[in-house]
Amino acid sequence: MEVGLRQPACSRTGELFPSGRRCLVMGILNVTPDSFSDGGRFFDRGQAVDHALAMEQAGADIIDIGGESTRPGSASVSASEQKQRVLPVLESLRAQSSALVSIDTTSAAVAAAALDAGADLVNDTSALRDDPAMASLAALRGVPVVLMHRQGRPRTMQRAPHYTDVVADVRDFLAARREAAAAAGVDPGQVILDPGFGFGKTAEHNLALLANLSEIVALGAPVLVGFSRKSTIGKVLDLPVGERLAGSLAAAALAVAAGARIVRAHDVPETVRAVRMAEAVIAHRRGESGS
Ligand code: HH2
Helix, strand or coil: CCCCCCCCCCCCHHHHCCCCCCCEEEEEEECCCCCCCCCCCCCCHHHHHHHHHHHHHCCCCEEEEECCCCCCCCCCCCHHHHHHHHHHHHHHHHHHCCCEEEEECCCHHHHHHHHHCCCCEEEECCCCCCCCHHHHHHHHHCCCEEEECCCCCCCCCCCCCCCCCHHHHHHHHHHHHHHHHHHCCCCHHHEEEECCCCCCCCHHHHHHHHHCHHHHHCCCCCEEECCCCCHHHHHHHCCCHHHCHHHHHHHHHHHHHHCCCEEEECCHHHHHHHHHHHHHHHCCCCCCCCC
């Protein structure tokens, strides 16, 4: 299929959020041997597709497919290796499901191939910085794109994260990246912002960002939150990665209450329920439409 010719399934972020729906759940599909919480579990194509279909069945609005772990200390994976991992899964999934699919990559070659194979949006944890071709790709394809804050690079980002004021620094970074994307031709209406929990941040930084998420929401773009199973939960509750579901759900509910529009999660059935519950409460806030 030729670059730029496919009509995207959702051509604007507005179409991601039909009226009446506040928050979408993005189910995580790591086609990797080494992701921090589920590495190796979905490295097999059949298991990956089955897991994606199960997440869709459980209420995931978007399936986020990635072929490169970005956990602290991880090494980068070549574009060709990422494509070998994700494309067969994406193609099988596309044949069996009409779920929205995002491609989690910082490589424009991987993103382009995934869009050709039927992905609907791009999730770039470098906010278009790692690959200079990513901005023009996003502009050309006109698909929604997630711009995430990350200090440093995955291999070293947790060594000594430092901020003057983490909330203001992340907010200003995201505003600047949205402007840079617009300067490269990306429609600002297609931009989704993400504070990047765990990406060059201590537990204190992550807690401050979640506590003040409304300042990121105030930038006016849809905000994505990925707190699922992350080490801050392990630190607060003193729990290993396999026992962080309750902490993940608490973070998801707080994110929804602060105005997040997408929650990225490993445990989709439970997260969908937590999000719907938070939305039911929010619907009763005074002065908001739908209350
Ligand atoms: N977190 C991870 C990966 N991609 N993308 C966005 N937009 N926001 C996030 O918070 C985010 C992300 C890390 O989680 P996971 O995919 O489970 O782990 P790994 O990177 O080890 O595959």
